[in-house]
Amino acid sequence: MPVDILAIAAHRDDAELTCAGALLKAVDAGYRAGILDLTAGETATRGNADLRAEEAGRAAEILGLAERRNAGLPDAHLHNSEEARRIVIGEIRHFAPRVVILPFPVGRHPDHRVASELGRDCCFLAGLARYDAPGSPYRPHKILYALSYREDPLKPTFVVDITGQFDRKLAAIRCYSSQFDGAKAAGEIFPTGQDLYSLVETQNAHYGSLIRARYGEPFYTHETVAVDDVIALGVQSL
Ligand SMILES: [Zn+2]
Numbered sequence: 711m712p713v714d715i716l717a718i719a720a721h722r723d724d725a726e727l728t729c730a731g732a733l734l735k736a737v738d739a740g741y742r743a744g745i746l747d748l749t750a751g752e753t754a755t756r757g758n759a760d761l762r763a764e765e766a767g768r769a770a771e772i773l774g775l776a777e778r779r780n781a782g783l784p785d786a787h788l789h790n791s792e793e794a795r796r797i798v799i800g801e802i803r804h805f806a807p808r809v810v811i812l813p814f815p816v817g818r819h820p821d822h823r824v825a826s827e828l829g830r831d832c833c834f835l836a837g838l839a840r841y842d843a844p845g846s847p848y849r850p851h852k853i854l855y856a857l858s859y860r861e862d863p864l865k866p867t868f869v870v871d872i873t874g875q876f877d878r879k880l881a882a883i884r885c886y887s888s889q890f891d892g893a894k895a896a897g898e899i900f901p902t903g904q905d906l907y908s909l910v911e912t913q914n915a916h917y918g919s920l921i922r923a924r925y926g927e928p929f930y931t932h933e934t935v936a937v938d939d940v941i942a943l944g945v946q947s948l
Pocket of ligand 1 (some may be wrong): 824
């Protein structure tokens, strides 16, 4: 069965850190959500691939995912190659999502940058009827870039209010104790001296404040967002 929304991420735990709240909110609204982790995390400094698989499974349960899969591409050696494209296109055709969340195109870890480009390219190519990859042709409708933790001078296109989902997001992140217990930073998150869980809370509270909510997750789209009813627009100006 297809999913409505799919997060594609380089590493297990990336989606939890950047967009778990939006996934949870979609699931709460009755949609089907999935995660495609591109690598198994075999070159991580902490833990190992088997342990991270267990952790990712527990997090998937908390997030209420319809399905979580791993593309098995090489961790820390991710490339937008023909071989990788064929695998990721097969996965996109399998999930057949309407909306795809990708990492932001700029990243501290090269895998994050490559995952963003690889994901976008594959979303397009998956729709080509004659592209030689597994599955039936399918092209997602919408691509969102997860903007969490980015310091680029770029305003989010929108922020999702995840106040009602934040506790479960943090519980999903806490599943990755091999990665995060005692950690002061992770992925794109630079250290401030706080422990990682507290740092995630601070960051999400900041994004929430942009829409006058307790917790939020920021996203960017290349396309302009359409509005039907300007009277109903939220977020007080003055
Ligand atoms: Zn990562």
